[in-house]
Amino acid sequence: MRKTLLLLLISVFAVIVRAQTVDSTEAEIDEIEKTFHYTTGTISLEKGNGTIVVPKGFKFLNGEQSRYVLTDLWGNPKDENIIGMLVPEEKGVLRASSWAFTIMYDPMGYVEDKDASEIDYDEMLAESKKDIEAENASRKEAGYQTADLIGWASKPYYDDQAKVLHWAKEISFEQDSVHTLNYNLRILGRHGIYLINAVAAIDQLPEVQQSIEPVISSISFKEGDRYSDYASGDQIASWTIGSLVAGKVLAKAGFFAVLLKFWKIIAVACVGGFSYVWRKITGRKKEEEEEMQAEENTESSDPTNQEENSNTDSKD
Structure with a gap:
């Protein structure tokens, strides 16, 4: 029962994401x-x-x-x-x-x-x-x-x-x-x-x-x-x-x-890398995500940040 409900929720979520993606792309077009x-x-x-x-x-x-x-x-x-x-x-x-x-x-x-x-x-x-x-x-x-x-x-x-x-x-x-x-x-x-x-x-x-x-x-x-x-x-x-x-x-x-x-x-979220325009429109978003991820990785690997996190943990 729980498994069926989980699959149903995943399907609903996927439909919502697809709809939002299409609406967003339509707006940019x-x-x-x-x-x-x-x-x-x-x-x-x-x-x-x-x-x-x-x-x-x-x-x-x-x-x-x-x-x-x-x-x-x-x-x-x-x-x-x-x-x-x-x-x-x-x-x-x-x-x-x-x-x-x-x-x-x-x-x-x-x-x-x-x-x-x-x-x-x-x-x-x-x-x-x-x-x-x-x-x-x-x-x-x-x-x-x-x-x-x-x-x-x-x-x-x-x-x-x-x-x-x-x-x-x-x-x-x-x-x-x-x-x-x-x-x-x-x-x-x-x-x-x-x-x-x-x-x-x-x-x-x-x-x-x-x-x-x-x-x-x-x-x-x-x-x-x-x-x-x-x-x-x-x-x-x-x-x-x-x-x-x-x-x-x-x-x-x-x-x-x-x-x-x-x-x-594209409309069913199965892009597969084929559309030049899709890549052009979504490329900016991907670059922004990659930059944010790089910043997070830098912060987590920074010894200063690690020391601060350690001190915080000690205080707790």
């Missing part, structure tokens, strides 16, 4: 979210001589804030090419359902699209898997998660009229139980391309797909830098439509991970 300055309307992009008219249902983070989110909060390799993010209006960047479009610009030159109709995308998928495996060694050495390409989440498609390339890959990151969706868009211009990548969980594919057309329509090159403004003598990119999809470098391919898909694990 709210505080972090409040530090971001989201904007809407028409915005001139940092690079590429283009603009974005933030589509309905989204809010925009500038380059500096976006780089902070991707690197410091989501635990991805640093990439100075990031010039912004589109975040769903009702979501932040620190929620279980968080996802976003990252925006980059590459001044690679004018990408010729003559090969668009001749590409064997199945063969390309096999080559891409090998490239990612080869890249994993350097990612691991740099302290980042390794990645495996599962397959196409949406097979590549080139819109010859809009000069926009679409494709989506399903990726599995080391230690991540939820597969990541990287939905890639490439908007071609006269002197380079805009790279827009949706970073989400694979089960958010339908939600992302609904946003593709509004996002494509929201970003455009200004007059003089459009694809149709090409003039003889302009720089021709060494990349083609096929090589854009292949993406030899993980950063250029938009392989970013959303590590907060472990939120459900």
